[in-house]
Amino acid sequence: MKRRKIMMIGVSIAVVLCIAGCTMKQKEDTKQDKTNVSSSIKEDKKAIKQKQLAYLKEHEKEIVDFVKAQNPKVESVQIYWDETQWGVAGNGTPQGGDEMILIFGGFNQNPESSWRVDVVVEDGKINLKMMYLGQSLRIGGRIFE
Secondary structure (H helix, E strand, C coil): CHHHHHHHHHHHHHHHHHHHHHHHHHHHHHHHHHHHHHHHHHHHHHHHHHHHHHHHHHCHHHHHHHHHCCCCCCCCEEECHHHCEEEECCCCCCCCCCEEEEEEEEECCCCCEEEEEEEEEECCEEEEEEEEEEEEEEECCEECC
């Protein structure tokens, strides 16, 4: 009888360890799947940003013309593509605003000049008709007049 109790305890411990091991393995596999999904989402977002940046570069003239139209004294426009940023414009609601691409640059070959153009992205597509000056034309931090 004593032997049978010891054997039952041993079998019970083995079953518990087996179940625990399977549960931990399943959690580990699930964690691995989540990691793979999140890294593929990051890669997709990066690819989308690269395509959007390429599209903007194809339409560089429209951006340049828009900046030049802000002031008749602007003779040349420089775009700093490396400083381009993506984000969401706040509109004061919990849902937030539109997805935006912020383009930065300078003008008249002046290293102290700056401007920012904001472009709205609707359903993943850039809408150049929804382009506006996000930061006034400036030189040395002062508004260029």
